[in-house]
Amino acid sequence: MSRNRTRTISCQRCGKSFDVLIWDSLNADTDPEQREEIKKGTFNRYKCPECGFTMILQYACLYTDMSHSKQVFVIPSDFEKRLEEANRYFDLLEKKELQTVADIADNCSFRAVHDFSELREKVNMWDNGFDDAVMELYKAMTRVWLETQDDQGKPVSKAFFSSENGKDEIEVLFEDGSAGAVDFVPDLYRDITAKYSADLNSALKSRCFNVVDFDFAVNYMGGAVTDINPDSEIVEGTFT
Numbered sequence: 375m376s377r378n379r380t381r382t383i384s385c386q387r388c389g390k391s392f393d394v395l396i397w398d399s400l401n402a403d404t405d406p407e408q409r410e411e412i413k414k415g416t417f418n419r420y421k422c423p424e425c426g427f428t429m430i431l432q433y434a435c436l437y438t439d440m441s442h443s444k445q446v447f448v449i450p451s452d453f454e455k456r457l458e459e460a461n462r463y464f465d466l467l468e469k470k471e472l473q474t475v476a477d478i479a480d481n482c483s484f485r486a487v488h489d490f491s492e493l494r495e496k497v498n499m500w501d502n503g504f505d506d507a508v509m510e511l512y513k514a515m516t517r518v519w520l521e522t523q524d525d526q527g528k529p530v531s532k533a534f535f536s537s538e539n540g541k542d543e544i545e546v547l548f549e550d551g552s553a554g555a556v557d558f559v560p561d562l563y564r565d566i567t568a569k570y571s572a573d574l575n576s577a578l579k580s581r582c583f584n585v586v587d588f589d590f591a592v593n594y595m596g597g598a599v600t601d602i603n604p605d606s607e608i609v610e611g612t613f614t
């Protein structure tokens with residue numbers, strides 16, 4: 375069941391106060407329009423009625439998609455502490471708030487992310503038929519490859535899977551502020567799946583919100599993270 379409430383916020387530009395809807399928990403099955411907003415990246419954007427300035431809010435939200443057996447806890451602040459609490463009380467959560475989760479827990483992927491953009495990325499990965507853990511390995515290898523190219527390597531601060539208009543890409547934000555994207559290479563994804571996916575589940579805990587991100591991928595793969603040479607061109611651009 376979804377649970378939301380009204381909160382009054384002030385515009386960061388003109389100071390006008392207005393009411394917005396905050397979702398403490400969101401059920402993608404009963405609120406599919408909100409799920410679409412998450413996929414588009416508009417879910418947590420709020421436009422000031424006075425000056426039109428759009429604010430992007432981050433707040434804790436439990437996202438449940440029972441049709442796809444996914445549950446994601448969005449934790450924008452006090453990440454480690456709240457994650458520990460959530461996992462400590464996992465059984466309690468199942469019994470009290472999320473009764474239906476108990477039924478699907480054994481087959482459900484539980485994840486913890488830092489913000490709604492990470493949730494958006496996960497939902498888009500899953501909707502396009504990708505495994506998020508395999509994709510994190512893919513992203514980490516791409517990232518290390520970009521950083522270690524002889525003449526043009528530079529530090530990457532973040533890499534995202536993106537699927538816009540049917541085109542899959544890895545968007546990359548470099549530490550120097552520049553951004554771009556590399557084409558997604560399905561053959562490479564298949565190779566990584568063949569090599570790692572059977573064992574990958576052992577790295578994930580059951581009945582626990584797993585953090586499946588860059589650090590997870592690097593820890594899992596160790597030195598193998600450098601084994602990549604995607605035949606792909608860097609497309610300069612900016613994030614939208």
Ligand SMILES: [Zn+2]
Binds near residue numbers: 426
């Ligand atoms: Zn305003």
